[in-house]
Amino acid sequence: MNPRIRALVRKEVWHILRDWQTLVIVLAMPVFMMFLYGYALDVNISDVRVMVEDPSPSVETAEIIRAIDHSSLFKVAGVVHSAGNPDEIFRRYHVKALFRFSPEFSADLRRPGSPASVQVLIDGSDQNLGTVLRNVVEPFLQKSALEVLHVPVPAAVNVRQTILYNPQQKSAMYFVPGLMVTILMMISAMLTSLTITREKESGSLEQMLVSPVRPAEIMAGKIAPYIVLAAIDGALILLVGYFVFGVAISGSLLLLAAASLIYIFAALALGLLISTVANKQEHAMLIVLPVTVLPTVLLSGFIFPIASLPQLLQYVCMLIPATYFLEIIRGIILKGVGLGVLWRPMLVLGCMGLFLIVVSVRKFRVKL
Amino acid sequence: MNFIRLIVWKEFTQIRSDPIVIRLIIVPVILQMFVLGYALTTEVKNTTLAILDRSNTPESVSLVQTILHNQLFRFAGYAESETDCRDRLDRGDARLALILPAQFARDLEAPHGAEVSLIIDGQDANSSTISSGYINSIISGWSVSYLEKKLEAGGLRLRNVLPLEVHPVIMYNPMLKSTWYMVPALAVVLVTMITALLTGFSIVKEKEGGTLEQLMVTPISPVHVVLGKIVPYVVIGLLELSAVLACATLWFRVPFKGNFFTLLLFGLIYMTSSIGIGILVSTVARNAQQVLFILWFILIFFLFLSGFFLALENMPQWVQKVTYINPLRYFMFVLREMFLKGSGFAELWPQGLAMLAIGGVVFGASLVTFQRKVS
Amino acid sequence: MTFSIETSDLTKKFGPYTAVDHINVSVKQGEIFGFLGANGAGKTTAIRMLCGLLEPTSGSGHVAGFDIMKETSKIRSRIGYMSQKFSLYPDLVVRDNLKLYGSLYGLSRQTLDQRIDEMSAFLGLGGLFGRVTGALPWGWQQRLSLACANLHKPQILFLDEPTGSVDPVSRRNFWDLIQLLAEQGTTIFVTTHHMDEAEYCHRISIMISGTIAAIDSPQSLKQQYKCETLLDAFLAVVEGSDR
Numbered sequence: 009m010n011p012r013i014r015a016l017v018r019k020e021v022w023h024i025l026r027d028w029q030t031l032v033i034v035l036a037m038p039v040f041m042m043f044l045y046g047y048a049l050d051v052n053i054s055d056v057r058v059m060v061e062d063p064s065p066s067v068e069t070a071e072i073i074r075a076i077d078h079s080s081l082f083k084v085a086g087v088v089h090s091a092g093n094p095d096e097i098f099r100r101y102h103v104k105a106l107f108r109f110s111p112e113f114s115a116d117l118r119r120p121g122s123p124a125s126v127q128v129l130i131d132g133s134d135q136n137l138g139t140v141l142r143n144v145v146e147p148f149l150q151k152s153a154l155e156v157l158h159v160p161v162p163a164a165v166n167v168r169q170t171i172l173y174n175p176q177q178k179s180a181m182y183f184v185p186g187l188m189v190t191i192l193m194m195i196s197a198m199l200t201s202l203t204i205t206r207e208k209e210s211g212s213l214e215q216m217l218v219s220p221v222r223p224a225e226i227m228a229g230k231i232a233p234y235i236v237l238a239a240i241d242g243a244l245i246l247l248v249g250y251f252v253f254g255v256a257i258s259g260s261l262l263l264l265a266a267a268s269l270i271y272i273f274a275a276l277a278l279g280l281l282i283s284t285v286a287n288k289q290e291h292a293m294l295i296v297l298p299v300t301v302l303p304t305v306l307l308s309g310f311i312f313p314i315a316s317l318p319q320l321l322q323y324v325c326m327l328i329p330a331t332y333f334l335e336i337i338r339g340i341i342l343k344g345v346g347l348g349v350l351w352r353p354m355l356v357l358g359c360m361g362l363f364l365i366v367v368s369v370r371k372f373r374v375k376l
Numbered sequence: 377m378n379f380i381r382l383i384v385w386k387e388f389t390q391i392r393s394d395p396i397v398i399r400l401i402i403v404p405v406i407l408q409m410f411v412l413g414y415a416l417t418t419e420v421k422n423t424t425l426a427i428l429d430r431s432n433t434p435e436s437v438s439l440v441q442t443i444l445h446n447q448l449f450r451f452a453g454y455a456e457s458e459t460d461c462r463d464r465l466d467r468g469d470a471r472l473a474l475i476l477p478a479q480f481a482r483d484l485e486a487p488h489g490a491e492v493s494l495i496i497d498g499q500d501a502n503s504s505t506i507s508s509g510y511i512n513s514i515i516s517g518w519s520v521s522y523l524e525k526k527l528e529a530g531g532l533r534l535r536n537v538l539p540l541e542v543h544p545v546i547m548y549n550p551m552l553k554s555t556w557y558m559v560p561a562l563a564v565v566l567v568t569m570i571t572a573l574l575t576g577f578s579i580v581k582e583k584e585g586g587t588l589e590q591l592m593v594t595p596i597s598p599v600h601v602v603l604g605k606i607v608p609y610v611v612i613g614l615l616e617l618s619a620v621l622a623c624a625t626l627w628f629r630v631p632f633k634g635n636f637f638t639l640l641l642f643g644l645i646y647m648t649s650s651i652g653i654g655i656l657v658s659t660v661a662r663n664a665q666q667v668l669f670i671l672w673f674i675l676i677f678f679l680f681l682s683g684f685f686l687a688l689e690n691m692p693q694w695v696q697k698v699t700y701i702n703p704l705r706y707f708m709f710v711l712r713e714m715f716l717k718g719s720g721f722a723e724l725w726p727q728g729l730a731m732l733a734i735g736g737v738v739f740g741a742s743l744v745t746f747q748r749k750v751s
Numbered sequence: 752m753t754f755s756i757e758t759s760d761l762t763k764k765f766g767p768y769t770a771v772d773h774i775n776v777s778v779k780q781g782e783i784f785g786f787l788g789a790n791g792a793g794k795t796t797a798i799r800m801l802c803g804l805l806e807p808t809s810g811s812g813h814v815a816g817f818d819i820m821k822e823t824s825k826i827r828s829r830i831g832y833m834s835q836k837f838s839l840y841p842d843l844v845v846r847d848n849l850k851l852y853g854s855l856y857g858l859s860r861q862t863l864d865q866r867i868d869e870m871s872a873f874l875g876l877g878g879l880f881g882r883v884t885g886a887l888p889w890g891w892q893q894r895l896s897l898a899c900a901n902l903h904k905p906q907i908l909f910l911d912e913p914t915g916s917v918d919p920v921s922r923r924n925f926w927d928l929i930q931l932l933a934e935q936g937t938t939i940f941v942t943t944h945h946m947d948e949a950e951y952c953h954r955i956s957i958m959i960s961g962t963i964a965a966i967d968s969p970q971s972l973k974q975q976y977k978c979e980t981l982l983d984a985f986l987a988v989v990e991g992s993d994r
Binding site for chain 1: 396397400401404407408411412414415416417418419420421422423424439450462465466467468471484489490491492493494495496497498499500501502503504505506508509510511512513515516518519520522523538539540541542543544545546547548549550552553554556557569573577581660661662663664665666668669670672673676677680681685687689690692695712713716717719723
């Protein structure tokens with residue numbers, strides 16, 4: 009390697025090691041997040057707090073209330089005689105649903121031909137929960153009522169589910185790819201843009217330009233250590249994923265490494281680009297977040313499925329490298345597919361990476 | 377007192393002198409509001425669905441049509457075989473595949489009913505649970521109406537067979553719009569980020585530039601410096617809060633049933649925490665980059681444990697206990713309740729108290745640490 | 752006679768490393784005292800202790816008659832400090848930097864305006880009031896820094912390497928100003944590693960590895976070590992301590 013580049017790389021590495029606070033965070037953050045995701049974030053909806061309004065308590069209502077409480081989905085926080093203003097109930101007791109039996113409930117239930125009435129007020133604030141509750145309360149109540157009357161439940165269609173790629177629905181399978189995408193982008197783009205901007209501010213970049221070092225060498229020297237850092241983090245995520253959460257890579261490790269490298273380059277180029285427009289660190293900081301990290305986390309399909317987004321936003325998602333990288337990673341780790349299926353996103357990612365590198369290098373040279 | 381006013385004057389003058397920072401405070405925030413407002417959806421729509429109908433009877437067709445009629449699913453083609461179904465999932469052409477067996481119509485008549493198979497792409501446990509849940513409820517809805525028609529043909533009415541009439545009523549968010557839930561929560565994210573980042577950053581800049589040391593040689597005390605510094609950011613934070621409110625109500629049409637001044641007051645209480653964290657971080661960080669990284673790390677951590685994406689009630693017990701010290705959790709709750717339910721002090725004072733306690737501790741600790749680090 | 756600055760076995764340790772080792776200094780009112788030494792000898796640490804920015808490990812010191820360990824707040828209003836980096840707010844205009852520091856020292860509006868005019872005349876800063884500080888050349892920033900440190904007419908001025916990267920002409924002018932201030936009664940405590948500037952001082956001390964190896968007037972030192980220039984005398988002192 010060119011001795012000048014080697015010297016620059018050495019300087020950069022020394023800088024990174026001296027800045028141990030950032031280094032610790034860069035290495036600890038992915039691990040931390042994995043544990044956070046793995047143990048804390050569980051999607052099962054259960055023990056939803058509900059209240060019941062029962063104006064004329066009877067054996068029937070008692071049984072149904074017991075069924076509600078016994079179900080894993082609900083937890084009865086209280087039974088009132090009269091709800092008064094239901095608003096108050098929701099505001100004060102923070103329940104998610106209020107079951108209201110009609111006053112003649114048990115009579116209606118026992119009498120054939122006149123169905124008994126139950127009104128269910130559902131707190132729709134959390135749209136997700138609200139939808140689930142709305143879909144679930146009717147079949148649930150019907151079933152409970154039929155059981156109270158000792159009538160067999162009529163069946164029509166049964167659904168047998170088979171879950172592919174992640175049969176135990178382990179959340180680790182879902183966030184390991186997402187974390188790779190996010191963390192690699194963060195390290196490559198954020199760190200690069202901030203370090204270069206800092207050197208611009210302190211004047212040391214100017215210093216280097218006066219020396220015989222060429223701009224291309226400056227870039228190479230700066231970027232090289234971050235490639236290694238990003239690679240270390242990526243490996244860390246995969247290792248923790250495997251040893252702690254049992255996430256094994258079903259597909260080709262080589263393909264994974266190749267795709268990761270392309271992605272890292274693209275992210276680095278992005279960081280470089282940002283550093284050419286920002287003259288002060290605070291500017292770089294305020295630009296890099298909404299331009300790189302936020303879209304990567306929110307629009308790549310990591311947390312929110314792209315298909316659920318409004319059409320306009322979906323077009324934006326297409327422009328983000330993270331979207332394609334995520335598809336590739338999920339394909340390799342979870343589905344075990346290879347180039348045959350993944351050639352298209354690989355190609356797009358490769359082109360994006362190339363484009364970003366060319367543009368950023370050109371801008372870097374011009375700005376200097 | 378005079379000292380504080382002096383520092384406040386200095387801070388405002390500095391902010392005003394850098395127009396780029398002002399633009400960067402406003403523009404990305406507005407952008408984020410719009411993008412995030414739409415992106416942060418917990419709905420699962422347009423899920424691609426492939427169908428394998430081996431039965432091909434009026435009944436099976438009816439079921440398929442009912443499902444496809446629903447906006448939540450996008451038709452991804454008829455599959456030839458089960459292997460074909462799996463291939464489509466492999467390729468990502470479909471997220472779900474529904475297989476109706478050849479004897480579907482016959483089984484419907486039988487007492488045990490018919491069985492269909494649903495193959496689910498389980499990569500994203502969250503969405504797959506939701507979309508398979510949707511299909512399940514559509515299918516059970518179809519089953520009920522099928523039963524109804526069958527009984528009617530036999531002279532009975534379903535109403536006489538099914539004992540209950542259930543009337544679900546959705547309150548506070550009748551259209552079950554995701555934006556109504558997420559946009560108010562966005563305020564927390566944006567306010568936190570701006571106040572913590574900018575505060576931390578302003579202190580670190582003075583550390584780096586040596587002006588902090590210069591201030592310490594003068595009669596002013598560290599406490600004055602900090603109190604003076606935070607005033608502009610409190611103001612900016614409150615302005616942001618109002619901006620989010622305006623954006624939420626005017627653009628996203630999220631109703632705000634609460635009281636504006638109560639909102640600002642809660643915002644103020646909350647900012648003791650966010651600004652306190654900013655100050656704390658600035659005492660350990662040596663430059664802007666570290667401030668950014670450390671804050672980002674802390675924020676993400678707190679954000680995931682705040683009920684932003686995933687409801688806290690669904691988390692394991694021990695995690696819920698940890699969230700009691702998370703100020704974001706309370707502010708998020710307060711905002712959502714104020715927007716959608718119009719709750720006020722009477723209902724939300726426990727959250728206010730919690731935020732005050734946490735904020736008091738954090739802010740106090742930050743002042744102490746700052747003083748110690750400076751002398 | 753009470754000294755402006757007086758220390759007795761002032762020491763500062765950072766863990767096992769001793770930065771300042773039992774130094775004894777006495778500076779009279781109106782004296783220009785040069786605090787010399789190589790980089791890393793402990794000069795900045797010593798000055799920071801005297802200004803109340805750093806707490807001494809042991810020993811004692813008095814500045815303007817007040818104890819540096821217990822009465823730092825009283826010291827602060829009576830001294831001015833100019834750091835190596837000039838420590839001005841680069842994004843503020845000159846006038847605002849002056850207003851800020853003057854107000855920090857408690858000067859009322861009228862007094863402040865008066866002093867600003869005085870200082871600007873003295874230092875030739877007139878006409879620069881509206882300029883952004885960060886855009887000024889080093890020489891002007893240096894003067895502005897001095898102005899800010901001197902607005903409240905402190906008894907003692909602490910100057911830490913005040914002529915860092917400034918051109919020789921500006922340096923010469925700067926020292927003319929320092930001498931003027933000393934004649935008016937301000938005690939000047941200045942650190943530098945420019946030997947030619949040390950000639951301007953009434954007395955100098957040479958600090959080596961945390962201790963004071965020599966303390967005397969420039970002429971006496973040159974005589975003592977039989978050297979023509981102060982630089983040679985300095986080197987002689989350094990060599991002497993190596994033995």
